Amino acid sequence: MQKMPIWADVILIPFVSLLLAALLSAAVIVGIGEDPQAALKLMISGALGSTYGWGYTLYYATNFIFTGLAVSVAFHAKLFNIGGEGQAMLGGLGIALIALYIPWPHWSIALISCSIGAGLFGAAWAYIPAILQAKRGSHIVITTIMFNFIAFALLNYLLVNVLRPSGSMDPASANFPEATHLPTLHMLLEPFGIKFSKAAPANVSLVVALLAAVFVWFLIWRTRLGYEIRAFGHSESGAQYAGINPVRITVITMMVSGALAGMMSLNTTMGEGERLVLNSTEGAGFIGIAVALMGRSHPVGVVVASVLFGFLYQGGAELALWTSIPRDLIVVIQALVILFTGALDNMVRIPLERLFFMFGRKEG
Amino acid sequence: MPQNTNLGRSNETALNSTLTALELRNITKSFGAVVANKNISIAVKKGTIHGIIGENGAGKSTLMSILFGYYKADAGDIFIGGQKTQIADSQAAITAGIGMVFQHFKLVRNFTVLENVILGAEDGVLLKTSLQNAREKLRQLAQEYELEVDPDAVIEDLSVGHQQRVEILKALYRKAEILILDEPTGVLTPSEADQLFRILHRLREEGKTIILITHKLREIMDITDTVSVMRRGEMTATVKTSDTSPQELAELMVGRKVLLRLDKAPAHPKEVVLEIVNLRVVDDAGVERVKGINLNLRAGEVLGIAGVAGNGQSELLEVLGGYQTASGKITVNGQEIDLTGKKSDGQSRRARGIAHVPEDRQSEGLIMDYAAWENVIFGYHRDPKFQSGLFMNNAAIKEDAAAKMERFDVRPPNPRLLARNFSGGNQQKIVVAREIERDPDILLVGQPTRGVDIGAIEFIHKQIIALRDRGKAVLLVSVELDEVLSLSDRIAVMFDGQIMGERLPQNTDERELGLLMAGVTEEAS
Numbered sequence: 001m002q003k004m005p006i007w008a009d010v011i012l013i014p015f016v017s018l019l020l021a022a023l024l025s026a027a028v029i030v031g032i033g034e035d036p037q038a039a040l041k042l043m044i045s046g047a048l049g050s051t052y053g054w055g056y057t058l059y060y061a062t063n064f065i066f067t068g069l070a071v072s073v074a075f076h077a078k079l080f081n082i083g084g085e086g087q088a089m090l091g092g093l094g095i096a097l098i099a100l101y102i103p104w105p106h107w108s109i110a111l112i113s114c115s116i117g118a119g120l121f122g123a124a125w126a127y128i129p130a131i132l133q134a135k136r137g138s139h140i141v142i143t144t145i146m147f148n149f150i151a152f153a154l155l156n157y158l159l160v161n162v163l164r165p166s167g168s169m170d171p172a173s174a175n176f177p178e179a180t181h182l183p184t185l186h187m188l189l190e191p192f193g194i195k196f197s198k199a200a201p202a203n204v205s206l207v208v209a210l211l212a213a214v215f216v217w218f219l220i221w222r223t224r225l226g227y228e229i230r231a232f233g234h235s236e237s238g239a240q241y242a243g244i245n246p247v248r249i250t251v252i253t254m255m256v257s258g259a260l261a262g263m264m265s266l267n268t269t270m271g272e273g274e275r276l277v278l279n280s281t282e283g284a285g286f287i288g289i290a291v292a293l294m295g296r297s298h299p300v301g302v303v304v305a306s307v308l309f310g311f312l313y314q315g316g317a318e319l320a321l322w323t324s325i326p327r328d329l330i331v332v333i334q335a336l337v338i339l340f341t342g343a344l345d346n347m348v349r350i351p352l353e354r355l356f357f358m359f360g361r362k363e364g
Numbered sequence: 365m366p367q368n369t370n371l372g373r374s375n376e377t378a379l380n381s382t383l384t385a386l387e388l389r390n391i392t393k394s395f396g397a398v399v400a401n402k403n404i405s406i407a408v409k410k411g412t413i414h415g416i417i418g419e420n421g422a423g424k425s426t427l428m429s430i431l432f433g434y435y436k437a438d439a440g441d442i443f444i445g446g447q448k449t450q451i452a453d454s455q456a457a458i459t460a461g462i463g464m465v466f467q468h469f470k471l472v473r474n475f476t477v478l479e480n481v482i483l484g485a486e487d488g489v490l491l492k493t494s495l496q497n498a499r500e501k502l503r504q505l506a507q508e509y510e511l512e513v514d515p516d517a518v519i520e521d522l523s524v525g526h527q528q529r530v531e532i533l534k535a536l537y538r539k540a541e542i543l544i545l546d547e548p549t550g551v552l553t554p555s556e557a558d559q560l561f562r563i564l565h566r567l568r569e570e571g572k573t574i575i576l577i578t579h580k581l582r583e584i585m586d587i588t589d590t591v592s593v594m595r596r597g598e599m600t601a602t603v604k605t606s607d608t609s610p611q612e613l614a615e616l617m618v619g620r621k622v623l624l625r626l627d628k629a630p631a632h633p634k635e636v637v638l639e640i641v642n643l644r645v646v647d648d649a650g651v652e653r654v655k656g657i658n659l660n661l662r663a664g665e666v667l668g669i670a671g672v673a674g675n676g677q678s679e680l681l682e683v684l685g686g687y688q689t690a691s692g693k694i695t696v697n698g699q700e701i702d703l704t705g706k707k708s709d710g711q712s713r714r715a716r717g718i719a720h721v722p723e724d725r726q727s728e729g730l731i732m733d734y735a736a737w738e739n740v741i742f743g744y745h746r747d748p749k750f751q752s753g754l755f756m757n758n759a760a761i762k763e764d765a766a767a768k769m770e771r772f773d774v775r776p777p778n779p780r781l782l783a784r785n786f787s788g789g790n791q792q793k794i795v796v797a798r799e800i801e802r803d804p805d806i807l808l809v810g811q812p813t814r815g816v817d818i819g820a821i822e823f824i825h826k827q828i829i830a831l832r833d834r835g836k837a838v839l840l841v842s843v844e845l846d847e848v849l850s851l852s853d854r855i856a857v858m859f860d861g862q863i864m865g866e867r868l869p870q871n872t873d874e875r876e877l878g879l880l881m882a883g884v885t886e887e888a889s
Contacts, residue, residue, distance in 0.1 A: 218755070222755045222758070223754060223755055223756060224746060224751065227738070227756060228745070230731075230734075231731050231734070231742065234731045234732065235727055235728075235731055235732070237724075238729070238730065238731050240710065241685060241687060241710055241720070241729065241743065242710050242742050242745075243686060243710025243711030243712070243713070243743060244710075245709060353396075357397060
């Protein structure tokens with residue numbers, strides 16, 4: 001079979017999918033008696049029209065980059081890690097313990113330590129489903145979903161009974177010490193003469209997320225481990241033939257994936273909350289699946305898709321704030337984007353491929 | 365009048381039969397930019413066996429899929445019994461009297477023969493009456509065509525040959541007049557194949573028309589009345605079988621002169637490099653697949669393992685390749701190797717100088733979604749010479765791959781192309797290049813030429829013999845008896861997990877090996 005040019009594959013198809021999702025969303029907005037054009041304008045101005053809007057968009061995007069990368073790495077080994085949510089919660093726990101109980105001289109050292117801590121906690125949480133899958137054949141989709149619930153229950157218990165400061169009514173840890181507070185984009189960009197909104201939560205974790213994306217690219221496409229992960233993902237029987245140990249690859253891949261998901265909490269818990277709260281992940285673990293699907297499990301795609309979903313999140317919040325379009329509709333729009341870019345990929349791909357063949361044949 | 369044209373045509377060709385059962389006119393079918401069938405026209409006389417021969421990818425299967433309603437032709441007409449017929453789906457094909465026996469049987473394994481025969485052709489809501497009616501009809505059919513099968517036997521208890529009979533019965537039950545068989549002998553022992561051919565002769569006597577698709581020249585010569593040759597989507601020739609020769613057909617298939625017989629010098633076997641003692645393999649389901657076999661392999665010889673697929677050969681290769689556990693003892697160059705899988709894997713086997721061309725290149729030998737250059741190091745990707753620091757040295761790997769692909773004449777010689785975009789023969793050349801170029805002490809080869817075109821077969825066979833001539837040991841497993849006979853210096857026959865006997869190729873023939881493959885030893889026969 002002849003293939004489409006690469007630009008059509010990575011740019012045109014997602015673009016057409018998005019367009020279809022947007023059109024359908026517009027129809028829904030018209031259906032409830034609102035003006036889709038005004039809604040779109042509001043979303044754009046709300047999410048991208050100010051540094052405040054950008055600050056939120058990028059804040060959400062940071063979460064999605066981490067969880068999207070987590071899902072992508074696992075997906076290269078054909079492992080479906082649905083447990084990003086739970087791994088991120090555990091990552092948050094790791095950060096809280098490190099930030100609260102060890103005195104740190106400077107945020108940069110605290111950031112490095114907390115990154116390692118969050119990664120280790122997330123990896124440990126992914127290790128159990130991984131070993132169950134590799135040794136016992138318990139399906140990783142089921143076990144990671146269950147581990148999300150366990151993580152939530154564990155965090156609930158710890159926050160209520162152990163980490164909650166006495167006298168507080170809130171199931172949350174004490175505030176982290178001043179020295180661990182991460183600089184926001186406002187502080188980071190000020191020395192360069194760029195005025196960025198003070199109120200927006202986007203912080204230095206964005207840089208860590210982008211570094212993580214670079215790390216994943218090197219890991220998957222430039223290292224021997226990445227070669228083995230992809231080989232295992234494409235063909236388990238092939239991997240066995242080549243002497244690639246399925247147990248080892250499953251466990252390592254899931255631990256890398258869990259570590260990336262865990263590091264998401266750098267952004268929410270360490271950067272924005274500055275304390276550990278219940279449900280700080282806000283479903284970002286699941287959005288990571290959509291991001292990875294849309295980004296074709298490639299770090300560049302994941303970053304782009306994350307910004308798009310960040311835009312949808314922030315734009316959607318603005319819509320809910322300023323119009324009578326209910327919050328639920330935002331979820332519908334987001335779901336449509338996921339549906340078209342992820343699940344209905346072939347619906348756009350096959351007709352487009354036909355078009356390319358037709359034109360290709362005329363030229364030939 | 366269609367009837368008249370048919371009569372006129374058969375007078376021209378002066379064959380005994382008077383009617384054309386099936387005629388295709390200018391059938392064309394493309395998939396995207398690939399033209400699978402280009403202007404194909406054939407006329408098959410009623411009551412004849414018509415062979416269609418061609419290499420893999422020549423378009424035989426596409427043509428038959430069009431005939432059976434799986435694909436719709438872009439252009440062209442189909443005439444059945446002189447009538448122009450539209451075949452929109454397989455139901456229409458069956459109604460038109462076409463029956464198809466696929467290479468991979470479409471039987472429900474835990475149903476009885478009778479249940480399989482009526483499946484999709486039940487005559488009523490109640491199963492019981494259908495079964496009763498069918499039982500009587502099946503009995504008549506079995507009698508008429510000498511196709512004895514127990515109607516109450518469960519499919520999975522039947523031998524492959526009998527399962528195939530059920531497929532034929534299914535077609536006849538649906539009143540097929542034209543029977544298409546796609547590579548029917550691929551899974552049969554020689555004696556089962558002979559039985560099949562007897563059945564086909566019988567069907568021809570009864571006036572059925574048979575289309576036999578195969579890549580085996582010998583079958584074409586033995587059984588067909590006429591033969592059509594396909595090459596690259598085109599019908600290059602249709603000739604009377606009695607007027608042609610295997611050599612001529614091979615040339616028509618490949619488009620150039622080919623060497624059917626392998627020239628090789630006598631072997632000079634040296635010391636034993638591989639010794640297998642009382643090897644037993646139990647599979648995941650607890651079934652013993654290899655039942656205590658003993659084998660020796662010497663440097664400088666090719667030991668061929670003949671046998672029908674599924675008699676333990678695959679497991680033997682997997683054990684030697686390091687990804688199947690076993691009991692017993694295997695020594696390589698005098699050192700015992702681990703069979704428990706605890707201290708060994710594919711990597712440790714490679715370290716011992718064992719290279720392995722696996723039976724299934726698509727699921728084992730290659731990662732189909734990897735580029736050729738990534739596949740040329742597959743299994744050897746931990747070799748330090750392909751690493752630089754933390755990373756893989758992709759420049760070195762690509763260079764290495766390009767050189768190997770050039771030496772093994774892989775076409776197109778583009779290391780960036782995905783493995784799945786190469787033809788079967790070139791995919792196999794990539795695997796063979798990778799394994800032979802490591803200059804192993806022992807080369808395991810499973811089905812080296814399955815799904816490989818004649819031109820590539822010739823090349824791969826020569827490379828295997830060249831390795832042998834360099835004093836290396838080769839263990840060949842193949843279900844193609846011709847291949848085992850022409851490549852091996854010594855032949856062991858496997859049946860039901862056991863070695864039935866060893867023969868020298870010059871002292872044996874297909875008949876004797878065929879009996880051993882069916883589990884018949886000298887004492888019993």
